[in-house]
Amino acid sequence: MATVSDWDPTPISRQIAAVLREKIKSGEYGPEARLPSEKDLVQEYGVARETARRVFRFLREEGLVVTLPGRGTFVPPKDGV
Amino acid sequence: MATVSDWDPTPISRQIAAVLREKIKSGEYGPEARLPSEKDLVQEYGVARETARRVFRFLREEGLVVTLPGRGTFVPPKDGV
DNA sequence: TTTCATTTGTCCGTATGTATT
DNA sequence: AAATACATACGGACAAATGAA
Numbered sequence: 001m002a003t004v005s006d007w008d009p010t011p012i013s014r015q016i017a018a019v020l021r022e023k024i025k026s027g028e029y030g031p032e033a034r035l036p037s038e039k040d041l042v043q044e045y046g047v048a049r050e051t052a053r054r055v056f057r058f059l060r061e062e063g064l065v066v067t068l069p070g071r072g073t074f075v076p077p078k079d080g081v
Numbered sequence: 082m083a084t085v086s087d088w089d090p091t092p093i094s095r096q097i098a099a100v101l102r103e104k105i106k107s108g109e110y111g112p113e114a115r116l117p118s119e120k121d122l123v124q125e126y127g128v129a130r131e132t133a134r135r136v137f138r139f140l141r142e143e144g145l146v147v148t149l150p151g152r153g154t155f156v157p158p159k160d161g162v
Numbered sequence: 163t164t165t166c167a168t169t170t171g172t173c174c175g176t177a178t179g180t181a182t183t
Numbered sequence: 184a185a186a187t188a189c190a191t192a193c194g195g196a197c198a199a200a201t202g203a204a
Binding site for chain 3: 037038039053056067068069070071072073
């Protein structure tokens, strides 16, 4: 199971992305679910907002999530809705 | 054909504006026709009034429509009436 | 004239992501 | 990394304009 550790040389943003990736793939968020906001990640992991943004950027590039300005970041539905 | 999708990263207000823009340009509303009210858009698309107002603001900026307080938003006539 | 419904105008606050410095 | 401004979106409240009953 992916975890976040200060002693892991892996960039924190990658570590957090790994955690969310697992939650998404395990179905913990389900389709169309909204993920934590950038602010949530900032508070939960004690990172900068930049770092939180990078996390979502990674997941977006994998097609795992979709970010909607002014709304949040979501797990997209299977096909086109 | 322009459509509105929750999963399109394009702002909803822009998406709805695109739909109305097509209807106007295709002549579906004809000159001097009244477009749906802000309230209509709110109900039809399930958006906030803020969003509906933004839609018309975009179309006004393009000169495609004219908004009259207390009356509605209209497709302007060809020449000055 | 008065009343009422409809419609747009304006302001408030909150939340979220974007972009720049 | 932090601050700032900006764009988008939702919800509520009240005002003003219009037109019909």
